[in-house]
Amino acid sequence: MDFVITINSHVHTPLHRQVYEELRQAILSGRLAPGQKLPSTRSLAQSLSISRATVTQGYEQLLSEGYLETTIGSGTFVCRQLPDDLLQTPPIESTSQVTNSPISLSAYGVSLTERSLFRLPEPEAQISFSYGRPAFDKFPLHVWRQLLSRHCRVNTDVLDYTNNSMGDQRLREAIAAYLSRSRAVKCSAEQIIIIDGSQQGLDLITRLLINRGDWIAVEDPGYLGARRAFLANGARLFPVSVDESGLLVTNLTTDITPKIKLIYVTPSHQFPTGALLSLPRRLELLAWAHKSEAIIIEDDYDSEYRYGQRPIPALQGLDHRNSVIYVGTFSKVLFPALRLGYLVLPHTLVDVFTRAKWLADRQSSLLEQHALTDFINEGHLERHIRRMRSLYDQRRQTLVKSLAAHFGDKVTIIGENAGMHLMVKINTTLSDQEIVQGAAHLGVGINAAHSYYLKTSPGSEFVLGYAELNEQKIQDGIDRLAQIILNS
Ligand SMILES: Cc1ncc(COP(=O)(O)O)c(C=O)c1O
Numbered sequence: 001m002d003f004v005i006t007i008n009s010h011v012h013t014p015l016h017r018q019v020y021e022e023l024r025q026a027i028l029s030g031r032l033a034p035g036q037k038l039p040s041t042r043s044l045a046q047s048l049s050i051s052r053a054t055v056t057q058g059y060e061q062l063l064s065e066g067y068l069e070t071t072i073g074s075g076t077f078v079c080r081q082l083p084d085d086l087l088q089t090p091p092i093e094s095t096s097q098v099t100n101s102p103i104s105l106s107a108y109g110v111s112l113t114e115r116s117l118f119r120l121p122e123p124e125a126q127i128s129f130s131y132g133r134p135a136f137d138k139f140p141l142h143v144w145r146q147l148l149s150r151h152c153r154v155n156t157d158v159l160d161y162t163n164n165s166m167g168d169q170r171l172r173e174a175i176a177a178y179l180s181r182s183r184a185v186k187c188s189a190e191q192i193i194i195i196d197g198s199q200q201g202l203d204l205i206t207r208l209l210i211n212r213g214d215w216i217a218v219e220d221p222g223y224l225g226a227r228r229a230f231l232a233n234g235a236r237l238f239p240v241s242v243d244e245s246g247l248l249v250t251n252l253t254t255d256i257t258p259k260i261k262l263i264y265v266t267p268s269h270q271f272p273t274g275a276l277l278s279l280p281r282r283l284e285l286l287a288w289a290h291k292s293e294a295i296i297i298e299d300d301y302d303s304e305y306r307y308g309q310r311p312i313p314a315l316q317g318l319d320h321r322n323s324v325i326y327v328g329t330f331s332k333v334l335f336p337a338l339r340l341g342y343l344v345l346p347h348t349l350v351d352v353f354t355r356a357k358w359l360a361d362r363q364s365s366l367l368e369q370h371a372l373t374d375f376i377n378e379g380h381l382e383r384h385i386r387r388m389r390s391l392y393d394q395r396r397q398t399l400v401k402s403l404a405a406h407f408g409d410k411v412t413i414i415g416e417n418a419g420m421h422l423m424v425k426i427n428t429t430l431s432d433q434e435i436v437q438g439a440a441h442l443g444v445g446i447n448a449a450h451s452y453y454l455k456t457s458p459g460s461e462f463v464l465g466y467a468e469l470n471e472q473k474i475q476d477g478i479d480r481l482a483q484i485i486l487n488s
Pocket residue numbers: 131132196197198199200223225266271299301328329330331336341
């Protein structure tokens with residue numbers, strides 16, 4: 001039996017006394033339960049690198065006080081009938097006591113206690129229009145399983161630390177080639193770092209480029225995951241409004257614009273409005289970033305899904321001045337629990353990001369990296385994306401038709417030509433809360449868009465994710481939503 005106790009040879013308390021105290025505490029706190037067998041004196045002495053006589057002395061003291069009992073031939077056990085007064089251990093602290101504990105938090109820790117940084121759990125719903133979840137049942141799990149087992153079989157290196165925190169070289173090459181083909185991103189494998197999903201990328205970017213009090217410009221409305229990572233690291237946020245052509249770049253050049261260090265954008269599919277940043281605005285944004293020495297974070301989270309329109313090249317591919325950090329993720333095209341994504345960095349930043357990744361978590365899981373490399377190189381990724389694009393397109397059309405059929409001119413649909421969600425503006429006298437709660441009551445989960453705004457939200461806007469829902473569920477869900485809104 002392995003049992004860990006702490007012995008310190010540099011203090012005055014004799015070692016046998018320390019053995020006695022540690023075991024006594026373990027019994028009183030319940031760590032060693034009544035009837036539980038103790039390690040033999042020989043094995044405990046060996047594991048603590050002390051003499052067996054010292055351990056025996058400690059055991060004997062506990063035996064004489066009734067904490068332990070021996071059975072000849074079987075060993076030493078915690079006494080089965082410990083007197084109750086011995087077992088009066090202090091109660092485990094309640095959560096509120098923990099919160100009020102005098103342990104002082106860092107500035108980062110304190111920022112996480114801010115309510116605005118909490119992630120509120122989404123209620124379970126029979127039909128959930130929650131955004132960002134792919135069609136899990138269509139993922140080719142059998143292929144994935146084969147690839148994982150292939151790499152488990154041939155290669156014990158997948159169990160080891162790697163010398164390269166940037167990520168597996170073959171995976172980075174596969175991603176560089178894929179990005180160049182499909183997104184017109186200009187990069188080599190040497191500029192790519194594998195990360196645990198875009199969230200880790202956003203966290204590393206903020207920690208490496210932002211000092212407390214620096215300004216980051218963000219789209220308004222915008223993605224909460226990014227905003228929270230920025231705020232938690234002490235940044236100040238400068239909201240920039242968006243319209244149907246994406247970020248209003250002219251709002252970055254007003255008299256009240258502070259010195260912006262970073263700007264976070266989702267140009268292929270603005271979150272949550274779905275707007276596509278137009279080419280003139282892209283060029284305007286790059287020119288502004290160059291002039292103001294700001295870095296652009298391009299979050300290209302679901303750009304693979306574009307319906308009936310030509311894909312727009314990434315901002316990164318238009319940049320000639322190393323102003324863009326491109327953030328990509330496999331959470332949408334594959335599945336979020338994979339926790340794999342990538343950063344495409346200007347050459348000058350690669351080294352420091354590699355060191356930060358090493359400090360953060362050493363490396364992303366090697367087994368998954370190898371499986372993913374084969375998944376890309378053997379054509380499964382692009383095949384899966386093609387299939388999902390067509391499936392999501394059908395689901396999107398079903399949603400648009402259902403909304404139009406039920407709500408007519410009471411609904412305006414925004415940003416339906418891309419991604420895995422769309423936004424609706426509903427003409428209603430009900431409050432957002434009444435609608436969300438009413439929908440939940442009928443088993444439908446929807447998100448009101450007001451929490452994505454930093455400035456005042458216009459209200460009555462909702463984000464509807466559809467990728468995970470089959471057509472029947474989509475129709476059913478909109479039918480129930482209409483009952484609440486139209487019957488009010
Ligand atoms: C705008 C945006 N970026 C990125 C992500 C994905 O984050 P991750 O790669 O950490 O799963 C999401 C998820 O919904 C998102 O909405």
